[in-house]
Amino acid sequence: MAETLGVGVIGTGGMGGRHARNLAQTAGARVAAIMDLDAARAGAVAADCGGAVTYTDADALIVAADVDAVVIASPDPTHADLAIGCVEAGKPVLCEKPLATSLADAARVVQAEAAAGRRLVQVGFMRVYDPAHVDLKDLIGRGEIGRPLRFQSGHCNTRFAEPRTVTDAITNSAVHDFHSARWLMGQEIATVYASHVRSVAERPETCRLLLVHLAFADGAVGTVEVNSDSGYGYEVTVEIAGEEGVARTAGLSSPALRKAGNLAHAVAPDWLVRFADAYVVEVGDWVAALRAGAPTGPSAWDGYMSLAIADACVRSVDAGAPQEVRTMDRPELYVG
Numbered sequence: 309m310a311e312t313l314g315v316g317v318i319g320t321g322g323m324g325g326r327h328a329r330n331l332a333q334t335a336g337a338r339v340a341a342i343m344d345l346d347a348a349r350a351g352a353v354a355a356d357c358g359g360a361v362t363y364t365d366a367d368a369l370i371v372a373a374d375v376d377a378v379v380i381a382s383p384d385p386t387h388a389d390l391a392i393g394c395v396e397a398g399k400p401v402l403c404e405k406p407l408a409t410s411l412a413d414a415a416r417v418v419q420a421e422a423a424a425g426r427r428l429v430q431v432g433f434m435r436v437y438d439p440a441h442v443d444l445k446d447l448i449g450r451g452e453i454g455r456p457l458r459f460q461s462g463h464c465n466t467r468f469a470e471p472r473t474v475t476d477a478i479t480n481s482a483v484h485d486f487h488s489a490r491w492l493m494g495q496e497i498a499t500v501y502a503s504h505v506r507s508v509a510e511r512p513e514t515c516r517l518l519l520v521h522l523a524f525a526d527g528a529v530g531t532v533e534v535n536s537d538s539g540y541g542y543e544v545t546v547e548i549a550g551e552e553g554v555a556r557t558a559g560l561s562s563p564a565l566r567k568a569g570n571l572a573h574a575v576a577p578d579w580l581v582r583f584a585d586a587y588v589v590e591v592g593d594w595v596a597a598l599r600a601g602a603p604t605g606p607s608a609w610d611g612y613m614s615l616a617i618a619d620a621c622v623r624s625v626d627a628g629a630p631q632e633v634r635t636m637d638r639p640e641l642y643v644g
Contacts, residue, residue, distance in 0.1 A: 313595055314340035316375035318366045318390060320353040322580055323404055324381030330591045331379070332357040337595045340376075343369040366390055370397050377598055379591075380404060384480065388413035391608075392420045395428050400598050402591070404432040406483050407611030411619040414612040415636055421608050422639035430594055430603040431611035433487045435544070437593065438586040440557040444546060445492055453550030456493050459522065459530030460547045461485045464538035466577060471507035472536050474515035478502065478621045482518060483614040485532040487606065488546060490613060495524040501630040502621040507537070520621055521630075541575030542582050609642035 315337055317328040324344070332339050339357035343366050344350035354360040363369045366386070370378055370393050380390050380403040388408035394401035395417070407429075408414040421429050435441045448456060463485055490496060501521040507514035516537050522530035547556040562574040576582035590605070597604045616635045624631040 311336075311599075313337045313598060314374045314376045315379060315595075316341035316343065316363075316369045316372065316377075317353075317379045317381065318343045318369060319380065319382035319404075320344040320346070320349050321381065324379070325353050326580055326587055327379045327381055327402075327591060328353050328357050328360075330588050331595070333588075334592050334595050336599055337591075340374045341369045341372055343382075367393060370394055370399065375399065377401065384409050388417050391417045391429055395420045395424050398424070398428070400428045400430070400603055402430045402432060402594050402603075402605075403611070405487075405611065406479055406615060406618075407431050407608060408615060409479060411612070411615050414608075414615045418608050418612045418636075418639065418642075422641045425641070427602045427607060427641065429608040429611075430605040431608065431614075432590070433484060433491075433606040433610065433614075434583050434586040434590045435484060435488050436491060436606060437589040438583055441488065441492070441546065444548070444555055444557050447555050448492060448494075448548065448550070452553060453548065453555050454552035456495075456548050456550045457528050458549040459489045459493050459524075459528065460549075461488060461531070462533050462535070462543070462545045464535040464541070464543045466541055467537040467539065471511065471514040471516075473513045474504045474518065474625055475513075475622055477504070477515040477518045477534050477536055478520075478618045478625075479615070481534045481536075482520065482532055482621065483618055484544075485520075485534070486614045486617040487610055489522060489524075489530055489532065490610070491606075492546065492548060493524060493528060493530070495526045495528060496613070497522050497530075497617050497633055498525045499523040499630050499632050500617060500620045500624055502624040503628075504625065520624075523630075542578045543575055544582065607642055609638060 339360045342354040343363040350362040377400040504515045505517040507516040518534040520532040565572045620631040620633045
């Protein structure tokens with residue numbers, strides 16, 4: 309790997325722009341290329357990152373000689389094909405979640421990477437770099453609450469401009485929570501039961517609030533709640549009950565204000581603010597790992613497993629009944 313990693317960023321929306329600007333401040337990396345169909349927006353982000361070369365063709369960026377690694381932050385339906393393109397070019401890639409928009413497409417990414425014989429793909433599950441989540445993981449790892457018995461997460465958005473579909477709420481938002489559940493509990497999810505409250509009463513596909521009941525392989529249980537219209541801000545919390553105690557993330561990072569008979573905490577307006585520090589740590593860790601040899605963060609298999617759980621949730625909504633999480637055999641590349 310080059311002494312200074314030349315990184316190409318595909319997509320310059322909120323997430324892509326954030327990654328590009330963070331990379332521009334990351335030791336051992338430089339933003340070599342920026343791609344977006346909106347040439348003006350790509351140019352603005354490139355200017356902020358030291359004058360990177362701009363593209364309107366993602367495939368051209370991937371094969372560019374001065375691009376050593378790629379960040380994919382383009383619209384979700386493009387993720388799988390672009391990730392496979394990076395694998396085929398032999399270039400490491402940090403792909404924003406979801407890895408794909410279908411389980412079949414996620415499987416294609418896993419199979420391509422397994423065929424390549426080495427880890428190249430990391431998925432953007434940034435909560436593994438968030439101090440509140442890392443502290444909780446460390447506490448569990450020390451045995452402070454004994455064997456985990458119950459996982460409970462809350463995932464609140466302020467609101468969306470248009471009603472979300474239940475499939476989007478599952479595949480785009482809840483996948484974060486599914487990965488968190490697997491990571492924090494140290495167990496796979498075996499079955500799910502998903503239900504939702506409609507945003508628009510006469511449109512059954514819309515989702516204001518999603519609730520998923522989880523059953524883990526070791527007998528533990530859990531719930532994931534995604535509120536698409538909290539009305540107050542963006543917040544993510546996790547609570548885990550164990551045999552010897554209960555632990556909960558610090559959901560808000562703002563200071564407590566006591567004034568005029570009230571106690572208040574400011575709530576982040578969106579995920580870019582709530583996880584700002586995590587995104588910085590994420591790209592820094594990714595760059596350092598690549599310079600040392602290979603990515604060490606959430607893998608393509610983690611991306612696939614989160615979508616296997618999402619697939620079971622969609623089936624559960626359609627059937628109105630619990631569903632088994634169905635997966636392909638884990639390739640040897642991801643064992644251990």
